[in-house]
Amino acid sequence: MTETDRFYEYRLAVHPDDVGRVIGKQGRVAQAIRTIVYSVRVQGNKRVRLIIDDQPAKTLE
Structure with a gap:
């Protein structure tokens, strides 16, 4: 976070x-994930943002 x-x-x-599986048909799975994340109540005026990142993480060598 x-x-x-x-x-x-x-x-x-x-x-x-796995991006196709996470996004799902017509974006339904991604939308369901976003709905859960956005339903989190936060104090103050801040909003919640979800980013689906399909780039491989940099590994330490």
Whole structure:
């Protein structure tokens, strides 16, 4: 989670091969995930943002 002045930002890391499964038909699965995340009540005026990231994470060598 990353916090900015306006948002609490959550990043969902997905392997590129699994992006289709996470998004689902017509985006239904992704929308369901977003609905759950957005239903979280936060104090103050900040909003919640979900980013689905299909880029492989950098690994330490």
